[in-house]
Amino acid sequence: MEHILRPEGAPPVNGYSHAVRFTGPMVVVSGQVPVAPDGAVVGVGDAEAQVRQVYANLATALEAAGSGLEHIVKLTVYLTDLEDLPTFRRVRDEHQDAERPPACSLVRVAGLVHPDFRVEVEALAVAPDGPATA
Numbered sequence: 001m002e003h004i005l006r007p008e009g010a011p012p013v014n015g016y017s018h019a020v021r022f023t024g025p026m027v028v029v030s031g032q033v034p035v036a037p038d039g040a041v042v043g044v045g046d047a048e049a050q051v052r053q054v055y056a057n058l059a060t061a062l063e064a065a066g067s068g069l070e071h072i073v074k075l076t077v078y079l080t081d082l083e084d085l086p087t088f089r090r091v092r093d094e095h096q097d098a099e100r101p102p103a104c105s106l107v108r109v110a111g112l113v114h115p116d117f118r119v120e121v122e123a124l125a126v127a128p129d130g131p132a133t134a
């Protein structure tokens, strides 16, 4: 994978690549929301807890598909409140290599499917060893 972090003539970025070039099987992960495996909404009013649960759910989905957080090439992030952006970025940055971050789009939305959700994240990744056998 080639991460294009700072192409000449492009504006600065905060924790993402302008582009990522890759080959290999692609994994498309649906928007992950702050819900635990038992179906409970996690972290009502707590952006950090919600982002952490979203990352746990992304990891679960990616690993089931033979991939992992380290193989994400693109994130799309939906936040209901831009005041959560620093928290999102801090937790996101714990889960990615600063020298090889994914591309990322970030959008503020008026609401998500549950009124207590503050964040939803979808991901594109590669499965470096091919499809999962599970």
Ligand SMILES: C=C(N)C(=O)O
Pocket: 014, 015, 016, 077, 089, 104, 105, 106
């Ligand atoms: C992912 C982004 N676009 C950001 O953090 O600004």
